Amino acid sequence: MFSATLGELAGVAGRRSVRGVLLPSLVFCCLALLVVATGRGSAHDALHAWRQGSWESKVLVVAGFVLALVCVSTALGSAQTALIRLAEGYWSPPVRRTIGRLGRSHHRRAVRRADDACAHDRYPPRTRPDDIMPTRLGNALKAAELYPRLRYGIDAALVWPRLHPLLPDTFLTVLGAARTGLTALLASAFLSVVLAVGGAGYLWAVRAPTPLFLLCLWGGGLAAWLCYRGALLRAVVYGQHLRVAFDLYRGHLLEAVGRPVGDGEDERVHWERLCLFWHRGILPHHVATPDRPPQPSPDPPPAHTPPGFSPSVSLLTAAAFTAAGLAGALTGTG
Template structure:
């Protein structure tokens, strides 16, 4: 859900448009190769056989197709990302995917408990492989919400959903409701890192769209379909997961490091201990979402207010 806000407010980096242009170029170059393979004649040879006026018209149409296809993929990217998260799936497919994610979480939990017991009860130094396995298992388990009803049917969706839920679990702050306010008080460097992480995720999603779309060249070359399948699989598992995990970690870290800036900007009293912070965070979330006419808590003095004499 936070991705929708980021897509609306984050500046589009020039590098992102260059990446989309490069992806579009690869797609169309591969398409011309597929047409040449299927017809036995290069599109360039066909172009040379045309009259000069027809050549100019064909070149203009090709340039227009190149530009419009890039713009279309850019517009589709947030829609496809939302779908990859698991939103909008049909009921049966969503239940099937969610059940698989819950089964995976159960397996990871059992493995985590075994490894945790081995680490805690070992009389001798633990083997590096055992420790590494515990770290990987713990990291994977954090990518899945613990409550089945909060889970989504995909790895991408659960990774981002878990990051959205953790500020509430730790601090009582609803990440989605508080995010626009926190965004405005984040340091420029933090906003820049989050924007770049989102841009990297967008680039991976657009690469997935181009890879899947390569199947349209199948009528001219039968190898286009398996190439599309292999490329899409490689992009999803190799290029998309890492920026998704980085973005999730940055979103969570924003609350870890800068939530006090939100309290200060709203003149809300800072929590005094972790238990108090959860309750204070829930009250602050309700205040931002609905407002309040309660006499407590009492606002703190503005940091810019003059000192009383």
């Protein structure tokens, strides 16, 4: 039984690796090879050169392709968490102060205009404007991250690593599939951007035909946008699964650490004590119990939003791709 379970888990992990890492890397490497092959001539010329080449050269080309595929897959597999954080909007301070500020201003306006039903799964509450992220994907995941804190007083960053091992295998399978779908689409979007920028730069340098240059740049940008849109839907689904995990299985963690499972404010007090213990080492019995339930804090004043038009990050990216395509077509291609 144990060996069968291990084999089943290995099979699931293998399918996730193929779907989330290997397939996007394979498509990327094939398209990159096509761009390089057609950069100095037509696809017919590249195919003719392949047929006329010696078997030694063909072996070297195939070996190089396999090596590139392995390198891209390995790098992509180890960078999945970094890609998610990049898509969420956790950027370096200079980018956060410029592009990030524009993105947050855009989404604060969007939250004020949206109705509660539409904004519930996609944005943090209106009462927490400082938690607005500069990207739509970041806001969807931030809303899921804030859910356990607002409902139960649970700090998700502290509790999730301890709750995750206690989740049932069936739920872990569903949760893993949702995360794999999210990371696969984000990886595809990232590789599409790399191919669009790198391939267009190569075609511009070798003075390839203008239509080929624009097809590579704008086609790759369009593919990245479509993959990102798909990732947004996956992020909402993944966030729902995270909410369900805290709703249904948070009591398992209280039982595992030997704490009583309470209701309402009693449960909130237990979680606040545990989070203080895990975060700062304060023993639970040293935390004074409040004499009365804490009153909800008043709504904070709306965060300052610069007047005027605040474009989204997607719109800024589209404008950059459009400008780069026009500039490249006018200056460098044949």
